[in-house]
Amino acid sequence: MGLRFLEKVLPVDHRMNGASRLGIEKEIGSLAPQRRIDIDIMARTIYGEARGEKSDRALFAIGHVIMNRVGHKNWSNSPKTVVLEEAQFSCWNKNDPNCHFLKNATLDDVDFRRAYRAAIMTLNRTIDPTNGATHYHSVHLKKRPLWAKNKKVKPVGRFGNHLFYKV
Numbered sequence: 001m002g003l004r005f006l007e008k009v010l011p012v013d014h015r016m017n018g019a020s021r022l023g024i025e026k027e028i029g030s031l032a033p034q035r036r037i038d039i040d041i042m043a044r045t046i047y048g049e050a051r052g053e054k055s056d057r058a059l060f061a062i063g064h065v066i067m068n069r070v071g072h073k074n075w076s077n078s079p080k081t082v083v084l085e086e087a088q089f090s091c092w093n094k095n096d097p098n099c100h101f102l103k104n105a106t107l108d109d110v111d112f113r114r115a116y117r118a119a120i121m122t123l124n125r126t127i128d129p130t131n132g133a134t135h136y137h138s139v140h141l142k143k144r145p146l147w148a149k150n151k152k153v154k155p156v157g158r159f160g161n162h163l164f165y166k167v
Contacts, residue, residue, distance in 0.1 A: 024107055024116050035123075038079040042066055042119035045083045047112050048091025048102035050160065057129060058160025059115060063122030064130045065164065072134065074167075079123075131156050133164035 028036050046062050053059060069075040069082045076082050083089055091098040105112040133156045137145055140161065147153060153165045 020113070024113060024120070027120065034078075039116070039119045039123060041080045041083050042122065043112065043116040044102040044105060045089050045091060046118050047105055047115035048096075048098040049089060050115075050162070051098065051101065051111055053160040053162075055160035056114070056118065058162060059118035060122055061130045061133065061159035061162065061164055062136065063118050064128045065133050065136055067122055068128065068130070068132055068134050068166070074134075129157075129159065130164045130166070132166045133157075134167055135165040136162045139163055 028039060031039070042063055045066065046059050049062050050058055066079050066082055070079055071077045076085065084092060087093070090096050091102055093099060105115075107113055107116065135147060135153065137148060138161055139158065148163075148165060153167055156164045156166050158164070
């Protein structure tokens with residue numbers, strides 16, 4: 001599904017597998033500083049939350065959860081503040097093993113480049129594969145999180161190894 005899904009939404013030359021370090025640096029170089037910060041924070045979050053994902057669609061889905069929270073009445077109006085809000089994205093927790101990886105990631109890492117492309121493309125596209133999801137969790141959890149048991153939270157689908165929900 002991954003790239004075939006992208007081809008329907010984006011021109012073929014925007015495939016994430018073709019993202020080079022130089023290409024990404026060139027693409028973000030002309031952006032406003034706050035936009036570059038938002039992209040970097042989103043990319044690090046996508047990388048930390050889904051580093052092992054093989055599905056590009058899963059990376060987009062996590063990016064869209066961030067953007068679906070931006071401006072929502074329960075969250076802030078910028079990707080950076082949404083992502084760094086306490087206890088929202090576990091990869092930023094100091095005790096999470098992924099925290100080290102996301103803080104030290106560089107564009108030399110192919111998986112980080114995929115996350116970076118996903119962040120850029122999420123900010124530049126209008127189609128949301130999650131249909132408004134604001135939450136997700138790994139399919140590998142032994143128990144669903146408490147928030148997922150709330151009757152107001154509706155499942156919207158699975159992307160890669162994550163289940164997505166919206167309130």
